[in-house]
Amino acid sequence: MINELEIAESSQDPKYIQLAEEIIRQIDEGNLEVNQRLPSVNQLSKELHISRETVFKALNYLSEKGIVRSANRRGYFIQKVSVRPKMRIFMMLDKMTAFKEELYEAFFRTIGDKGEVDVFFHHHNPAIFKALITDNLQNYTHFVVVTFMREDVSEILNLIPPEKRIILDCRENRLEGEFTMVYQDFAANVFNALLEAREQLSKYRKLILVVPSHISHFAEVERGFEQFVQETGFPSEICTEIEEKQFKSGNVYFTLRAKDDHDLVKVVKLCRKHKLQLGEQIGLITYNDTDVKEILEGGITTVAIDFKRMGELTAQKILNKVRDIEVVPSKLILRRSL
Incomplete structure (x- = not known):
């Protein structure tokens, strides 16, 4: 397989993109199958005359798109033979309520076919919260996270690169970099x-x-x-x-x-x-x-x-590549009980 991969010095594309595209080409041509193991990082680096860092960057790029997966100490394996949409979105909610369902459905509808959304729940459990994020850092292009944790989780959230980090519904402080947050005050x-x-x-x-x-x-x-x-x-x-x-x-x-x-x-x-x-x-x-x-x-x-608005707004920021912080205001609805 390595002999069929081509990295062109004259190409304007970065070498890691070239390597990723070559692996995708091998999949498209039927030369790679689901669960098939890729050559090791050292093999790819040596045979293609590129750095290990470049190889890792290409594999991480493919991981984010769900094309390959890493197995601890075993290497990288083909995960899917059909390329996923450009965006893979990790969405972690605290729990499913009627309000969170409204938020999720609005977010999902707005993203549409431009990305895939996988939903997880932490149920206010710090161990689950940490594991879900750390185990998936290389697997997604965006991380949309609702916290509502009593413990300080800023250290865990800071593991997510700022450009991929979207904090939703609950404000979080002590976060690094330029990231997105849509929340209620x-x-x-x-x-x-x-x-x-x-x-x-x-x-x-x-x-x-x-x-x-x-x-x-x-x-x-x-x-x-x-x-x-x-x-x-x-x-x-x-x-x-x-x-x-x-x-x-x-x-x-x-x-x-x-x-x-x-x-x-x-x-x-x-x-x-x-x-x-x-x-x-x-x-x-x-x-x-x-x-x-x-x-x-x-x-x-x-x-x-307005949880519907919150979901739509968050999805729009991802689609438009906007990184900022925005508050979704509340509205008082006066009825007979007052």
Whole structure:
């Protein structure tokens, strides 16, 4: 096989591109099959009179496109005999929710046939998060990552070359280089929503933020809430759970627990149990909008994030080769619960 590879000194193409194209040609001509082992890096370097670095660069280029795969200490093998689209996109989400599904579908539709998207989930597990990234560094052209990790994962994220790194939904600091980030600003979202709802809030006596302490963006949410309280002097409290003994007329709750809407359901049940009118004696604002919230109890006030827009915007930046940082703003949807 090596004898049939040609590297031209006179070519304007870099040698690593020439080598990659020659391997692709061998595949197209049927000379290489799936799982067939390529000659070693040393063999290719010696026979073609090119550096080992050039060989590695060519093989990494092919790995990113899914054409070859590396096996630890065993060399490189043909992975596919049909060349993949130019872009191979690694997309890692924290977990699948209705919101993340909307984001993913919008991203996938916008990328279209210009790339292949493989989806992974880390489930807030640091070991899984690290392994998924480190095991795939040579296999993809782009890495779209949603973090929401309590641990600092900047060191792992910095393993991804900046031009391939796209941070999505949750802001990450301490990252190196010029990269892309499309995210929601929790502090600003909470502050702006409360400020916009100030007139509706005025009929209540106490504003209570209900936010689980284990969520990774707890500090940002708390900062936005406290900024509003400091600027308005509104009586307030922060708690992790809604206590029935503290549940009384005049309270307005701002809940952020998205999973199963536990706090939303508890407020509604307690209102019914104590015969308190939601939107009059008890107020409620929740984070993230759903179809159920639109109709439940005449409508639940929400701070809504446009996840469809977030997915589309991220895909557009990849397609247009734009590297920048952009915030997707939230929108307050006022309904009967406030």
